[in-house]
Amino acid sequence: MRIALIAHDEKKAEMIEFAKTHKDLLAQCELTGTGTTGKLIKQHVGLNVQALLSGPIGGDQQIGSLVATQNLDMIIFMRDPLTAQAHEPDIAALLRVCDVHNVPLATNRKSAEILMAYVKLCLEEQNDSSNS
Numbered sequence: 494m495r496i497a498l499i500a501h502d503e504k505k506a507e508m509i510e511f512a513k514t515h516k517d518l519l520a521q522c523e524l525t526g527t528g529t530t531g532k533l534i535k536q537h538v539g540l541n542v543q544a545l546l547s548g549p550i551g552g553d554q555q556i557g558s559l560v561a562t563q564n565l566d567m568i569i570f571m572r573d574p575l576t577a578q579a580h581e582p583d584i585a586a587l588l589r590v591c592d593v594h595n596v597p598l599a600t601n602r603k604s605a606e607i608l609m610a611y612v613k614l615c616l617e618e619q620n621d622s623s624n625s
């Protein structure tokens with residue numbers, strides 16, 4: 494399972510806490526993320542995350558490109574809905590490309606939890622079929 498992790502500044506602490514909670518599952522996935530989010534998760538959680546560019550300088554667009562080329566299975570994006578972002582057009586483009594390609598996208602903690610339940614199921618199925 495290839496997952497991108499993204500968090501706006503006001504949501505970074507929540508993302509780190511989320512990644513700690515789901516560390517065992519996330520460790521079985523191929524993780525990528527925007528620059529600062531990716532680095533913080535590596536540093537504070539110890540997960541192996543491929544950190545792309547920071548969001549405001551093109552990171553969201555890089556993630557969008559992975560979606561468009563079918564190289565990503567889902568995105569967990571802890572978005573800050575209360576702060577204006579300089580790169581709002583990039584964020585809108587990322588959300589749009591997920592809809593274009595039908596890629597699951599969680600933009601808040603509860604949706605992220607639901608996606609992790611799905612990840613757990615998929616990994617269990619994968620492990621069952623490789624054991625039989």
Ligand SMILES: O=C(CO)COP(=O)(O)O
Nearest residue numbers: 527528529530547548549
């Ligand atoms: O701005 C972001 C997403 O729009 C996140 O970028 P960083 O992870 O580099 O802070």
